[in-house]
Amino acid sequence: MTDQSAEAEGERLTTREAADRLGVKPETVYAYVSRGLLRSRRAPGGRGSTFDAREVTALARRAGRREPQPAGTELAFRTGVTLIDPETGRYFFRGVDATELAGRYGYEEVAEWLWTGTIRPGTRFAAPPEALEAGCRAVAALPAHATSMDRLRTVTVAVAAADPLRFDLSTDAVLGTARSLVPTLVGALPVVGGPGPRGDGERDGLARGLWSRLTTQPPDAASLRVLDTALVLLIDHDLAASTLAARVAASARAHPYAVVSAGLGALEGPLHGAASGLAHRMLAEALERGGAAPVVADHLRSGRRVPGLGHRLYRGEDPRARALFALLEDVPRAGPALAAARDVVATTARHTALQANVDLALAVLSVSAGMPAEGGETIFAVARTAGWIAHALEEYAERPLRLRPSGQYHGPRPPQPLPGPAPTGA
Template sequence: MSDPSAAAEPRRLTTREAADRLGVKPETVYAYVSRGQLGSRRAPGGRGSTFDAAEVEALAARGTRREAQPSGTDLTFRTGVTLIDPDAGRYYYRGVDAAALAGQYGYEEVAEWLWTGRLRPGVRFTAPPEALAAGRRAVGALPAHSTAMDRLRAAAVAASATDPLRFDLSPESVLGTARALIPTLVGSLPPEGSPDEDGTDGGLAARLWRRLTARAPDEASLAVLEAALVLLIDHDLAASTLATRVAASARAHPYAVVSAGLGALEGPLHGAASGLAHRMLAEVLERGGAAPVVADHLRAGRRVPGLGHRLYRGEDPRAGVLFALLDEVPAAAPALGAARDVLTTVARHTELHANVDLALAVFSVASGMRAEAGEALFAVARTAGWIAHAQEEYAERPLRLRPGGQYNGPPPPQDLPRP
């Protein structure tokens, strides 16, 4: 006799079956999951994922309707940059585990490999003198209260103005721009320490450190910074990445593409989130415990920063890597304790895990950095990912990202407005 409860269980498809029904590659199925378009469940025994057949059919139907959209519209993003596997709590750059890359290679090495497919051990990016001088002049002209993001945006525009070849979108030229722009952004930020220490030697992480804190770096802290840069290079189609792809679709040059990303990144729900977590941890340390600080956030109707991620059911894998490295930094112990106190306090009532913003906040608090340091780190790191996505978009049909608006204003004709 058949089991009635088993009969009521919705039919589930394997990854291969779902891919065949949708007419895509298996990797694209996981991309749908990471974007919230498709749910998944771990298969019995933990091998692979399964998908609700009805949900797959609904997605396939939506895809069919998309094909009937006007010819100028194409909102399908085929990307080989990053794949997120929310079930496993892992993500991959071009099929390679991002955490493993962060443990083995530096930021410039991973960026170069991501762009070209070739690993160049020890590669260093160098800022052109003219671009660096223009970036520093532009940053120096800003008001004293300007934020790091203000300075990065100004530096990107100034560097663009020095490059008459910026409109050359050939792959070689785009990569040349990327290798020059990233160190220009870093070098345009004023040093936090003595001007005598304002050098351009060493890797990008060492140069960035001098612009985020006046403290002397130690090997363990630099390892955290290097890993954070690698881990933040890309994370699928985040808001800032989507903005850069739209700009690249219009054939904006790489400097403008990065400027679009910097603008979107500055929102409090994206790159600026680590600053909110920084201030929270500083307050926890000042008040001697997380309970009153968490209570104040909830009383004011604010989310507790640094917790939860819509793509991961458990801990953000980027946070896990950084916490493990921060355990090796003696100066990070108080901030780590404050973060764990927050997690323990919140866990009494809801299941929320740490995300990368909380880990960045631990790092910035422990390193004597300003609250905005995590956002600046995020922006520099993500520039490499924006360039990788721009490369892909330049190879697509121009202006394909032109969705049609659904007008809901007053029906015409309306009378001319009068004073």
């Protein structure tokens, strides 16, 4: 039966059939549903979803069907760090629900467990004085307009240069590096509103030390809990772009500092870690204009996507956003920003069914706490450092240089003539 005749009869496709026709993975099909590009219907008996063949074919024509990858070149490989279940809208660290972990343990405790498989209650990380001094000197040399991501990358390089043992890739050495690098990244950031002490807050946890690097507002217990929970929830999220970059570096046997540098480079993109800054500016504008409707309308009118909404791996609300919104309810000063975020979701729902993602929740925190727009990105980067190290530990145990896909050449057919010099003059 041809596509045309099947579609005329109202053919329904399974998720796998829709994915094959679009040339994507099944989870990407659900992402299309969450973004309003496809409509799904429960299959008879309630097992799985079905899709209108005509809609799938039309989407394939609009997007340009991807050619299937040759066997063996798809970057899919085993990991024991994170599992994301698109069907249930949950994700798991080493098999344990991540939101439940975040509700019981702090960032350092979960990071340690992610690295070693052992929970050590009360775990606290401390920055070595020599590493912290190297990081602070490097940050002080940056121009005043440098961003937090500039500072984090600079600290990572400076501390690596000061560590002559950085090439030791044994598990114990990598764990020692991780336990010192994370607090050094925080401690070397300047305290907002004044010089302040370096490396403070270690005894009270990383979240308190990071808070003073993000805002001049004094922290309260509820706000610190939101920040610490955000750090836990953002530790890892399977093979996001930055994590893939980190694993490629580890596959080449780069040292842990270089692995983190690779992750930081990919994270800074506006479609990854920097997305929360766009959501921050949107919420701030909605508060200033007294509602989300004109702000959302401006985004749609100019062809821009509304930030903080939708996630390619979740059909409904991002579980990280859901957990943070629940905690933000207990922060009185977060009320206006939280209401603005819900107004954004409700207003956009009239146009397309998109749910909140973690970037919107981070924006509520950063706006309500008086943080700069890049505050969410800084939280993201510090948190994800532990996840990159967890993936590096896995990759160091694998065959080196295994992450070497083959390119599909689409250039001029060889042999081509040797190029001559470009013409001069006009």
